[in-house]
Amino acid sequence: MQEADTRDPLDALDVTTRDVDRLCSVEPADVDPAPHLSFARNVFLPLTTACRYTCTYCTYFDPPGEASLMSREDVRQVLETGADAGCTEALFTFGDKPDDRYAAIHDQLDAWGHDSIHEYLYEMCELALDVGLLPHSNPGDLQHDEMAMLAEVNASMGVMLETTADVDAHAGPRQKTPEQRLDTIRAAGEVGIPFTTGILVGIGESWKDRAESLLAIRELNERYGHIQEVLVQPVVENERWNSPTPDAGTLRRAVAMARVALPEEVSIQVPPNLAPVREVLDCGVDDLGGVSPVTDDHINPDYAWPGLDELEAITGEAGVPLGERLPVYKRFVDDGDWIDERIETAIAADTVHGERFRSVLEYGENPAEV
Ligand SMILES: O=c1nc2n(C[C@H](O)[C@H](O)[C@H](O)CO)c3cc(O)ccc3cc-2c(=O)[nH]1
Ligand SMILES: C[C@H]1O[C@@H](n2cnc3c(N)ncnc32)[C@H](O)[C@@H]1O
Ligand code: MET
Ligand code: SF4
Known part of the structure; x- marks a missing residue:
């Protein structure tokens, strides 16, 4: 069992009460709507549902x-289906360190010749690259060395901060802690991998906690410059979590706060299957995240992704163009210091997939035409 972590999550981060108060006073009307919206076409690979944690909102x-x-x-089959459907992203996200808690997972990995789930993930990312997809992995909390290893085979990586507050939703014998989440985001900065993070809204946190969480992300991005996008994700109801999802007003204000907290080059993402996107498009959202034409959102399977035609209709009504992007944002590809040689090679390759990656990277539009 992990030892209790008694550090203040905001220790060593320069988040002042004045900044928090200022961010708490932000209203949706204070921000300009984004001039365009993006999304990535992905396949979802839930390597395992076993997890060392027991977040009470998670089914x-x-x-x-x-x-x-x-x-x-199994993995190859999903990857191939995705590549055939014109996807560019292999989204690997699954239970946190399942091999720590479940002997069956450890034994299976051992039988396949792996010491850890992260080693197996590495191999599956290589397989994704072979099949013609760019990996984006969110395996939960990672140590620096694990992050460094996985950065070799990922176009970008991510972990949700969720919140800097100690909330009951993370209570129990094995808990997700803000300290470990911030350490993971910091490790990604040290390694220098383009990174996705975000806040989960409605898990028992206050407005002050939301402001602190966004400012903590800002602070880490100021140090390392690695944050590519920040998700503002409403918690949604399911068999384990029966409090209501945050209302549109709450979400609008949280999105506006995120837009004000983060610099312009960092995208603000709202998932279109969990949130009423029409109602938040004027608050600074400029990305709709990974959308899959082939697989479910395995984390929230009751919430289907809207089709691309519906996304286009929504953005059309808002008068903003919708563009497809890769799982790594263009500015990180253009500045060669961020992505590993293996990812650069995949994008530069003289193959059908390489050509597709470059066309998404250069044009970022016409999502309906693959
Ligand atoms: O379908 C989902 N995609 C999720 N994604 C994927 C995301 O939509 C895209 O993979 C990224 O925008 C990269 O293109 C996450 C990625 C992260 O790095 C961290 C958290 C999430 C959370 C979700 C999620 O709940 N559902
Ligand atoms: C991958 C991410 O999925 C999110 N996640 C887990 N359960 C839920 C839920 N009920 N509603 C919304 N998001 C959820 C967490 O933020 C996790 O980090
Ligand atoms: C289903 S959650 C996905 C990744 C990881 N378990 C986390 O919470 O960050
Ligand atoms: S949200 Fe992630 S860490 Fe929490 S229980 Fe679900 S799979 Fe595990």
Whole structure:
């Protein structure tokens, strides 16, 4: 079991009460709507539902006894379906360090010749690159060395901060802590991998906590410049979480706060399957995240992604163009210091997939035409 972490999550981060108060006073009317919206076309690969944590809003994690892993062949099949459907992103996200908690996962990994889930993930990212997709992995909390290893085979990586507050939703014997989440985001900065993070809205945090969380992300981005996008994700109802999802007014204000807190080059993402996007488009959202034409959102399976035609209709009504992007934002590809040689090679390759990556990178539009 992990030891109790007694650090203040905001220690060593320059987040002042004055900044928090100022951010708390932001209203949606204070921000300009974004001039365009982007999304990435992805396939979702939930390597395992086993997880060391037990977040009370999450229906993704398995009860003990049912732990299993997607095999290499399962993974290959999903990747190939995705590549055939014109996807550019392989989204690997799954339970946090499942091998720590479940002997069955550890034993299966061992039988396949791997010491950890992260090693197996590395191999699956290589497989994604072979099949013609760019990996984006969110395996939860990582140490610096794990992050450094995975950065070699990922176009970008991510972890949700969720919140800097200690909330009951993260209570229990094995808890997700703000300290570990911030350490993970910091490790990504040290390694220099383009990174996605964000806040989960409605899990028991206050407005002050939302402001502190966004300012903590800003502070880490000021140090490392690695944050590519910040998700403002409303918690949604399911069999485990029966408090109401935040209302549109709450979400609008949280999005506006995120827009004010982060510099312009950092995108603000709202997932279109969880949030009423029409109602937040004028508050500074400029990205709709990964949308899949082939797989479900395995984390929130009751919430289907709108089709691309619907996304286009929504953005059309708002009068902003919708453009497709890669899982790594263009500015990080253009500035060669951010992505590993293997990712650069995949994008530069003289193959059907390489050509597709370059066309998405250069044109970023006409999502309906693949
Ligand atoms: O479909 C989902 N995609 C999620 N994504 C994927 C995301 O929409 C895209 O993969 C990124 O925008 C990269 O293109 C996340 C990525 C992260 O790095 C961190 C958290 C999330 C959370 C979700 C999520 O809840 N559902
Ligand atoms: C991958 C991300 O999915 C999010 N996540 C987990 N459960 C829910 C839910 N009920 N509603 C919205 N987001 C959720 C967490 O923020 C996690 O970090
Ligand atoms: C289903 S959540 C996905 C990744 C990881 N378990 C986390 O919470 O960050
Ligand atoms: S949100 Fe992630 S860390 Fe929390 S229980 Fe679900 S899978 Fe595990």
